[in-house]
Amino acid sequence: MTDLGLRFSVDGPVARVVLDRPEVRNAQTPAMWSALADFGTSLPPEVRVVVVSGEGPSFSAGLDRRLIMGENDLGQEPLLTLGAKPTAEVYELIAGFQAGFSWLRRPEIISIAAVQGHAVGAGFQLALACDLRVVTPDARFSMREPSLGLVPDLGGTQPLVQLVGYARALEICATSRWVEAAEAKELGLANIVVPAEELEATVKDLSDALLGPLPGAIRETKALLLGAADRSYEDQLKAEREAQERRLKELLAALQG
Structure with a gap:
């Protein structure tokens, strides 16, 4: 996928996604979103942690500006031409874009964004699609879509509200506006801020810690937490009972088998 500006790898229980267009601050394209969705659906079942990062000094500057309107040399359709398409087709296309981000929230994996430099627009939303964010002091977040007359449509609005x-x-x-690293930590957008030279090691330590508990326990716990805001307290208690019963049965079956 290097021709699309992406690098994928799987090493046992850890998968890695690297945005690899440093010459344009890892600006994104719909073709990249399609490749991200394909990678998500093809993950081996043993993968439990996914790390998303950007090559070079920036995480991602968002959608490649050449794709917003007019001709471009990328061989991809400008975004504003979608406005001329039938409604059903627009919905289908945007749903395809969103699929490149939404798989990162699946209960069976925990996703970590390693963010340095710019995380703008689609870059911000990609970081928000991840469960956890480890950032460097120069990290800067901005949701630029409204300033372009658009809305954030890659799944970033719900996690942003949940976090802040x-x-x-x-x-x-x-x-x-820009949200700098220190404010991101204060608001809960960032789990931790570390020096750039410690980013890789910190993400590895976090990944190792996440791999400690049994996969089923993490899967069920993440599912409980993801749905908590949409349930009543009584419904959440019910969901906890059901999840615990599944875990008890799985653990007993493992001991007996």
């Missing part, structure tokens, strides 16, 4: 609350999420999106 409605009012702060609205302010960040409506102003398209």
